[in-house]
Amino acid sequence: MSGRGGGERGSGRGGGRRGRGQGRGRGQPSQSSSRGGGGRARGRGSSGSTATYNPPPPQMAPAQPPPQMAVATPVPPSGAPFSHPSSSSGVGSLSREVSEKLTMEPVAVTTAPPLPPSSSKAIRFPPRPGFGTVGTKCVVRANHFLVDVANADLHHYDVTITPEVTAKKVNRAIMKQLIDVYKESHLGRRCPAYDGRKSLYTAGPLPFESKELVIKLPEEDRSAGSSRPARKERQFKVAIKLASKPDLHYLREFLSRKHFECPQEAIQVLDVVLRAKPSQTYTEVGRSFFHTSLGPRGELGNGIEYWSGYYQSLRPTQMGLSLNIDVSARSFYEPILVSEFVAKHFRRSNLSKPLSDQDRIKVKKALKGVRVKLIYMDYAKTCKIIGVSRDPISQLTFTHDDKRTNVSVVKYFREKYNVVLKYPSLPALQSGSEARPVYLPMELCSIVEGQRYTKKLNEQQVRSLLRATCQRPNIREGNITKMVQVNNFEVEELVTKEFGMHVRKELALINARVLNPPVLKYHDSGRDKIVNPSCGQWNMINKKMVNGGKVDFWSCVNFSSEYRNMSEDFCAGLVNMCNSKGMVFRQTPSIAMRSARADRIDQTLMDVYKESAGLNKPLKLLIIILPDQTGSYGKIKRICETELGIVSQCCKPAQASKFSNQYFENVALKINAKVGGRNTVLNDAVLRRIPLVTDVPTIIFGADVTHPPPGEDSSSSIAAVVASMDWPEVTKYRGIVSAQTHRVEIIEDLYKQTRDPQKGLVEGGMVRELLLAFYRSTKQKPSRIIFYRDGVSEGQFSQVLLYEMDAIRKEGYMPRVTFVVVQKRHHTRLFPTDRNKTDRSGNILPGTVVDTSICHPTEFDFYLNSHAGIQGTSKPTHYHVLLDENGFSADILQVLTNNLCYTYARCTKSVSIVPPAYYAHLAAYRARYYIEDEMSDSGSTGGGRKPKDKVVEVRPLPSIKDNVKEVMFYV
Structure with a gap:
């Protein structure tokens, strides 16, 4: 993204991020299947038939289209209308009482809000309202490989090993020994697939429904010449019991769009089969495999190294079962003393x-x-x-x-x-x-050797890992193909002969479209009032901010010792740039600029605050040149925003000392947003022609939850919610942050009740506060909510929708809601097929959207690559609609989402994720600075998980001062 040199550091979306992937995935197999009779026991699969099942291909482009050959246009799912009725909620969790209140007018709640449903099984997400048609058609390749599955009589058996073993590696060794010993005599010559935990799968019945077998596990090889006496072989009892019969018939029905409920257990079986061989050969980390033979291996510094590997996941898609394979890299301990x-x-x-x-x-x-x-x-x-x-x-x-x-x-x-x-x-x-x-x-x-380093990497290690693993699209595509060849599923007996599965070796060719960029509006006093971005970027030459902010009281503090004397010249250049771009920025500071030592941050900031308050000139902005050594940024932000009520702009001394106009421009964009201005807006918003946004008052939310770094079990998770405060422009966002239970993804404070000594029970929460702020800002009540929710894994869709929509409804105000999950942590990559239609980095063009082939068979989702690549391979963002009461068509939602990506305040480039979700991430990331100084060094960050009975106390965040909350302080 642009603005890399500009002022404060970006958050870096990778670091210490999320404890995602909790719970079982919808359409993405979990690590261990549910036990007890969780699967279907209908037993309708055929037994032993070798007829190959080929999923219906209307959504898949031909494997090798000849030059200028048109790729087949997909048709909508069976039974899915092209226009989604606005009256359909798409979620079965809402009570009849709530459904009857779906009105665009405020509703007084005289009774207690309905309790959330106790189960998420009844929830059905909205069907796809048809496929998008807007944009220039093209064909791209995706790192998805079609999987053909023969008819098979799948059986799921529970496995209990005594004495209990927690290590997957040992469990696999036990089961391998059992299969070697008992395959002929007790297993009916079956070759089972084992998940390393509690489940065993076969492509036909075993000769028994329940049996206990005993095996002896030989000792691992000892060093040559060892004088150590041989240890007695370890003996294990393995109890095998029939649990269920996953049915491929229902999987075919689901892939054919005749059923809407995904038969997860059948996909789980097939996924375990495909993972069986690599699980025995490589180091398994989540859904990825790593080994020194799979690619480069190198040092990251500080005793940590990286290994190369690949990610693998079986997914149901419109084109059938698809194996998603992507190259990957992870950090490991160096095998040293x-x-x-x-x-x-x-x-x-x-x-x-x-x-x-x-x-x-x-x-x-x-x-x-x-x-x-x-x-x-x-x-x-x-x-x-x-x-x-x-x-x-x-x-x-x-x-x-x-x-x-x-x-x-x-x-x-x-x-x-x-x-x-x-x-x-x-x-x-x-x-x-x-x-x-x-x-x-x-x-x-x-x-x-081979132990994953799970703690947070420092900045230098992150840079080293990115440099080592950054691959241009053509290189990455080639390496993905190599991983498929390394696996060589076609010669794996368990995959092909036992379960009748065949994995194609070619990346899927899929239909895509390139959406046009939006027209941007700047101030009429500039030479260029209207801008048409090119390839996801533009510049500020001859343009003025559409709404320039006013800075009358300001000052500067320089904590750098190496660049002690640059404050005046730096501030003069920055102020001139701000004024030239349309801001009203007073030339001279309201209190004298000063320099200070890095060990006197607290006192210096307090002195500045007291001096400005004493003159009755509260600072609108404090420019801060950071210390030469990193580590003070978070402390400065905490003091300014939660103790003193000062909006600050931090600048790294090495970058600031260059007096670069580009740097000044980048910082000016951030300052304008922080003091209440707007850099640009969508021209269609000004002209009131954005469908389902500018027709009636609409508020756009963004929400995210960030979790402590892996292994840290002594700190809270942090939720952030932002919402647009201007309509119809939807460009300025107010943010609220809240600490919550450790590693809980649901936002707990969307709605809350507190007891006031005088008023009694008082309703409140993040949604209520933002709705009231919207009303204060626009003098209107929103009739529509668009809610972009970041950070939710597929296994949490139902749970998050249930509880967060219930929290929104408890406000008693019933605007129609469209709830969209924003996913960046996935492994789908799109590659261009035409080298003449790429950006400068060789990636697919900004605006490329896919809602066919690799998307969900029936639900409303799409992949959008809204940004231009800088280096490496661009990652599209996956948007999945969980609720749509507003009746968005595919085109309207895709175009809106793409256009919003051009309104990000910090740069003159389109960004990869819709700005409300991006802002929520930045706000949550900022709030972690408020509590990290309080984190104890004695807190456990060991390799194991925290005990289940250990309750981590939620420490409330310090309150952000009201004047800071009024602006986009987090940018």
């Missing part, structure tokens, strides 16, 4: 000095849960780190076997293993248990 890791991770060149308590806690956090190999023993032995000792290893003793003698750990290793420790001042690693710890020297423990 722990002492070397400590030196790298904490940049300590001298390990002979003892660690401080603070550094020791950091070492514990970095290594807790990591498996290490003991290199001083003559046989392979691994241990799991549970902590580090408080004292250096030179001061540690343990009780000898005679239980009377205390032995020095250093002496023990010298006498037992003839090892003289080089770093006796370092603490010891602790294995075993807290009650009976086993002390291990860091220098004699090597980190086991």
